[in-house]
Amino acid sequence: MSRQASRGGDPRKVNGELFTLTYGALVAQLMKDYENDDEVNKQLEKMGYNIGVRLIEDFLARANIGRCSDFRETADIVARVAFKMYLGIQPVVSNWSAAGDEFSLLIENNPLTDFVELPDGHNALHYSNLLSGVLKGSLEMVQMDVDVRFVQDQLKGDNITEIRLKFIKRLEDAIPAGED
Amino acid sequence: MTVFNFYIFDRNGTCLYYAEWNRKKQSGISKEEEFKLMYGMIFSIKSFVNRISPTDMKDGFMNFKTSKYKLHFFETQSGLKFIMNTDLNVGSVKETLQLIYSSIYVEYVVKNPLCCLDQPITSELFKAKLDDFVRGLPIFPASVS
Numbered sequence: 661m662s663r664q665a666s667r668g669g670d671p672r673k674v675n676g677e678l679f680t681l682t683y684g685a686l687v688a689q690l691m692k693d694y695e696n697d698d699e700v701n702k703q704l705e706k707m708g709y710n711i712g713v714r715l716i717e718d719f720l721a722r723a724n725i726g727r728c729s730d731f732r733e734t735a736d737i738v739a740r741v742a743f744k745m746y747l748g749i750q751p752v753v754s755n756w757s758a759a760g761d762e763f764s765l766l767i768e769n770n771p772l773t774d775f776v777e778l779p780d781g782h783n784a785l786h787y788s789n790l791l792s793g794v795l796k797g798s799l800e801m802v803q804m805d806v807d808v809r810f811v812q813d814q815l816k817g818d819n820i821t822e823i824r825l826k827f828i829k830r831l832e833d834a835i836p837a838g839e840d
Numbered sequence: 841m842t843v844f845n846f847y848i849f850d851r852n853g854t855c856l857y858y859a860e861w862n863r864k865k866q867s868g869i870s871k872e873e874e875f876k877l878m879y880g881m882i883f884s885i886k887s888f889v890n891r892i893s894p895t896d897m898k899d900g901f902m903n904f905k906t907s908k909y910k911l912h913f914f915e916t917q918s919g920l921k922f923i924m925n926t927d928l929n930v931g932s933v934k935e936t937l938q939l940i941y942s943s944i945y946v947e948y949v950v951k952n953p954l955c956c957l958d959q960p961i962t963s964e965l966f967k968a969k970l971d972d973f974v975r976g977l978p979i980f981p982a983s984v985s
Contacts, residue, residue, distance in 0.1 A: 713957065717950040720917050721942030726898075727917055801851075801918045833919065834852045836880045 676748065680774045687787060697784035704786070708793020716798035719745065727802075731827050732756075734804065735763050738795070747771050751823075761827040770814065770821050778815045786810045791823065803831040841979040844909060844925040846970075848945070850958055851919025853879045857961045859970065861980070863925075882913060882921060902934065916941055930979045944969050 686707075690700045723741055728734040735753045743765075744750050751765040772788045786792070792808040799806045805828040812822035845860035855875035867874045882901075889901040903912045910930060914922045914937035922937040948966040949955045955963055974980055 714950050716918055717916075717920075717946050721946045724938075803919070833883075836853050836876065836883050 676771055677774070680771055683772050683790070684776060691782075691785075697782055701784070701786050701789045704789035705793035705796070708790035708795075709797035710793075711790070712794040712797025712799075713801050715746070715794060716801045719798065720802075731760060731763075731804075734799070735765075735825070739765060742798075755822075755824075757826075763825055764811070765823040765825065767821040767823070773815055773821075776815060783816065786813065787815050788813075788821070795823070795825065800831065803833070805829045805831055841929045842927050842981050843930075843974055843977065843979060844927070846925075846974065847875070847878060847921075847923040848961075849875075849879050849882070849921040849923070852958065853883070854958060855879070855960065856920075857966075857970075859967070859974070861974065878923065879921075882923065885913075886915075902932070912937065914938060914941070920945070926979060933979065936977060936979075940970065940973065944973060 687700070687704070690703050691697075694700050694703065719742055723737075723745065725737060725741065728737060739751045739753045749767065749769060749771060751767045753763055754766055755764040756762070770788055772791070776787060778785065778787065789810065792810065795808045796806055807826040807828055809824055810822070811824045812818035812820055814821045842862045844863045846858070847855060848857040850856050853876075855878075858871065858875070867877075869877070885904070886901050890897070900915070901913055903910055905911075905928060908928075909925050910928050912924045912926065912930075912933045914934055916922075920941065922940060924933055924937060926933065944966065948963060948969055949961055950957070952963060952965075955961060955966075961967075
């Protein structure tokens with residue numbers, strides 16, 4: 661999503677502000693409906709999950725990348741290719757755990773929060789929690805069970821937005837009845 | 841050259857879509873049974889190929905031939921399986937199956953929020969687009985004798 665409205669460019673690209681504002685309206689409506697930050701987080705994650713399980717198909721069809729051999733490669737693809745394709749940013753991958761099963765995505769300019777200021781008393785709200793759901797849902801479709809959570813958020817005064825991903829387990833293919 | 845039939849399975853073994861064009865002989869069992877049989881065989885071949893291969897493979901199982909037909913197989917990383925049966929003169933249809941995935945399945949099923957992803961596809965638009973696409977393939981004969 662480039663800042664300029666792209667006329668005559670890639671027809672798939674839309675003005676980023678349209679997306680940012682639509683997302684903002686969604687969060688605002690959820691905050692009105694639920695009046696409880698945790699519940700809003702949960703709803704955002706659920707929506708993200710549902711988006712993720714579809715988005716992964718679009719991603720695989722467009723990016724044409726091979727299967728990742730390890731979690732480091734996955735991290736690299738998510739940050740360099742997927743975030744770039746859908747949000748126009750490239751988060752930095754860092755803070756690897758010693759076992760290589762956990763890393764952070766550091767986002768400096770989160771496009772979802774361009775016009776946002778959190779009102780007081782919403783410290784539990786993860787404004788961009790949709791992203792957690794998208795990451796979880798899409799990785800689940802490529803057989804990876806992953807835990808995703810926000811640990812830092814620029815909206816709350818942190819220097820950077822940090823999403824932590826933890827690999828839990830590899831999901832196995834369903835076995836047809838009568839086979840093993 | 842000719843295309844006989846075509847299956848899409850999801851990662852759980854549900855047959856999402858089936859279409860046939862020039863199939864001359866039916867299996868004699870219900871379609872449901874046939875889908876199960878097909879999925880079970882594909883599953884077994886995949887695991888057979890993986891175990892027996894003497895070297896690490898990139899693509900895994902891609903196709904097999906009998907004296908009468910050739911079965912082509914393409915699996916996405918999300919576990920969707922595309923299977924096409926053609927006659928023996930057809931070469932690799934990997935790109936064709938990839939194209940069905942990226943420009944027909946993704947466009948008309950995944951991007952249609954009213955299409956459930958884990959149930960057989962009922963979208964008429966998808967059916968029409970796929971039918972047009974397959975009929976337009978160079979491996980599809982102009983006239984069926």
